[in-house]
Amino acid sequence: MTTLGDSFHVYDTTLRDGAQGEGITYSVSDKLAVARLLDGLGVGFIEGGWPGALPKDTEFFARAARGDLTLKNAQLVAFGSTRKAGVKVQDDKQVRALLDSGAPVVTLVAKSDRRHIERALRTDVAENCAMVRDTVRFLVAEGRRVFLDAEHFFDGFAFDSDTSLRTLESAVEGGADVVVLCDTNGGQLPLGLAETVADVVARTGFRVGIHCQDDTSCAVANTIAAVQAGATHVQCTANGYGERAGNADLFAVVGNLVTKLGLDVLPRESLAELTRVSHALAEIANIAPDSHQAYVGSSAFAHKAGLHASAIKVDPELYNHIDPGAVGNDMRVLVTEMAGRASLELKGREFGIDLTRRPDTLTTVVRKVKELEAGGWSFEAADASLELLLKDELSELDAPPFTLESYRVVLDHTQDGSIVSEATVKVHVAGERVIATAEGNGPVHALDAALRKALLPHLSWLDSVQLNDYKVRILTDQHGTDAVTRVLVESTDGEREWTTVGVHGNIVEASWLALCDALVHKATRVGE
Numbered sequence: 001m002t003t004l005g006d007s008f009h010v011y012d013t014t015l016r017d018g019a020q021g022e023g024i025t026y027s028v029s030d031k032l033a034v035a036r037l038l039d040g041l042g043v044g045f046i047e048g049g050w051p052g053a054l055p056k057d058t059e060f061f062a063r064a065a066r067g068d069l070t071l072k073n074a075q076l077v078a079f080g081s082t083r084k085a086g087v088k089v090q091d092d093k094q095v096r097a098l099l100d101s102g103a104p105v106v107t108l109v110a111k112s113d114r115r116h117i118e119r120a121l122r123t124d125v126a127e128n129c130a131m132v133r134d135t136v137r138f139l140v141a142e143g144r145r146v147f148l149d150a151e152h153f154f155d156g157f158a159f160d161s162d163t164s165l166r167t168l169e170s171a172v173e174g175g176a177d178v179v180v181l182c183d184t185n186g187g188q189l190p191l192g193l194a195e196t197v198a199d200v201v202a203r204t205g206f207r208v209g210i211h212c213q214d215d216t217s218c219a220v221a222n223t224i225a226a227v228q229a230g231a232t233h234v235q236c237t238a239n240g241y242g243e244r245a246g247n248a249d250l251f252a253v254v255g256n257l258v259t260k261l262g263l264d265v266l267p268r269e270s271l272a273e274l275t276r277v278s279h280a281l282a283e284i285a286n287i288a289p290d291s292h293q294a295y296v297g298s299s300a301f302a303h304k305a306g307l308h309a310s311a312i313k314v315d316p317e318l319y320n321h322i323d324p325g326a327v328g329n330d331m332r333v334l335v336t337e338m339a340g341r342a343s344l345e346l347k348g349r350e351f352g353i354d355l356t357r358r359p360d361t362l363t364t365v366v367r368k369v370k371e372l373e374a375g376g377w378s379f380e381a382a383d384a385s386l387e388l389l390l391k392d393e394l395s396e397l398d399a400p401p402f403t404l405e406s407y408r409v410v411l412d413h414t415q416d417g418s419i420v421s422e423a424t425v426k427v428h429v430a431g432e433r434v435i436a437t438a439e440g441n442g443p444v445h446a447l448d449a450a451l452r453k454a455l456l457p458h459l460s461w462l463d464s465v466q467l468n469d470y471k472v473r474i475l476t477d478q479h480g481t482d483a484v485t486r487v488l489v490e491s492t493d494g495e496r497e498w499t500t501v502g503v504h505g506n507i508v509e510a511s512w513l514a515l516c517d518a519l520v521h522k523a524t525r526v527g528e
């Protein structure tokens, strides 16, 4: 259980509301993997889906019941709606499916806005209350713990508070433990939402939860405001996945509750797992992690401005709102045209180079970076090229592992329409002059292949080096000069990854520069 035990619920709905997000389709195996990660984090409740409505969700609960999912911290929750209007609860197939799921907890969604009751459900307030009361009572009598998601609560309360409160009362009369006020269309702002939460808590004394969609980009702020106004159950999704603009991001909500409000809503050791779990869940959802995501994004503690770095050099706390390590993240300093000497000095520490007593080097390299970036270079994502620039300035670079005499690339467009590139390189390596030719499906591929062919017999480490990623950007209007091409090459040797950059008016030459830097960088690490 969470440290605060049952007095505060972290309730995750990634597998239900998160799965309502455009672009997300979980398989049953994915759902099991998501549930395991969330359980490992220590959330109190995992809403697994809507059994009876989606065959995959029915299957998920069946597999969980068969032992494919063993939860150590969380309780599994089945989600579904109240009985239909005019139908006896024991005859309602969807309510039956909730029971059959075997989940110990059921969350029922119910209308709490009179306009929805009359126009969408085509019934009246009395019957809606009966639907809520009957369904909750039925499930409680069957030994289930029941929470009520009061849909469109805030709009409904503003329109006709009596109807909205009667919905909540019906749930509690039936035996519901928590009534969850839902900002279903996500249109609320924090102050107004908090006022309503406080009003409901004061008027009813019920245990209140909060569920916020993100349509005003305030889902996290609204959730935190609701807690400050008395809510003790927060519904969230991993990385804010969810219907339309999404839901309240679990990682930001938990990060705020723990580090800002001092609420131990997760086991203490879980906080440092937030970044890892967020990225693992993004992987399963097949969505690239959002680098700018609060707390867990790779840019969340990345400092680019020189003035920031100069204060961070004195004390990182001056520019970080928390210790990044507390949530499993890292601080990074970016060296770009916005850098000052402090930025480079801090970056040097990351490279293991002490620049404290090298003011001239700092000044020179910062100037070079600014000049190069004005011409289209970018070192932000190319630490390896920056390190080479710095080492070159410090005269710490050994002779390069090879030198180029010349290269030539030709492109054959044959009569049958196939296109083959062929490259020849002439290099000097280990005291020999080597000429090698290779083909590739593009000029850069051919050049890389020819260079490898030439160097491989002489550089034993080269075999382990692979190209991971290759990104090209055409930069136009560089201070009125001609367009230039910027190439970023990410390489790996199976243990480390590093990125290098090349810029030139010609894409092949830009690629060559980045490729060469990648190998020179690797050579500086060989034998370390």
Ligand SMILES: CC(=O)SCCNC(=O)CCNC(=O)[C@H](O)C(C)(C)COP(=O)(O)OP(=O)(O)OC[C@H]1O[C@@H](n2cnc3c(N)ncnc32)[C@H](O)[C@@H]1OP(=O)(O)O
Binding pocket: 050, 052, 053, 054, 081, 082, 083, 084, 085, 109, 110, 111, 120, 121, 122, 151, 184, 243
């Ligand atoms: C706010 C939220 O995000 S709640 C979660 C919403 N999630 C989903 O809708 C995903 C899963 N949904 C589904 O698979 C389908 O919509 C089903 C199986 C639930 C229902 O499908 P269908 O029977 O074809 O109905 P349909 O989706 O067209 O309409 C919903 C029906 O439920 C009724 N309904 C809506 N809310 C409620 C409620 N809280 N209580 C009882 N009935 C409700 C509607 O009045 C409508 O009834 P009708 O068919 O008699 O007009």
Ligand SMILES: CC(=O)C(=O)O
Binding pocket: 017, 109, 149, 150, 151, 152, 182, 183, 184, 185, 211, 213
């Ligand atoms: C229950 C839910 O998902 C909502 O009201 O938005």
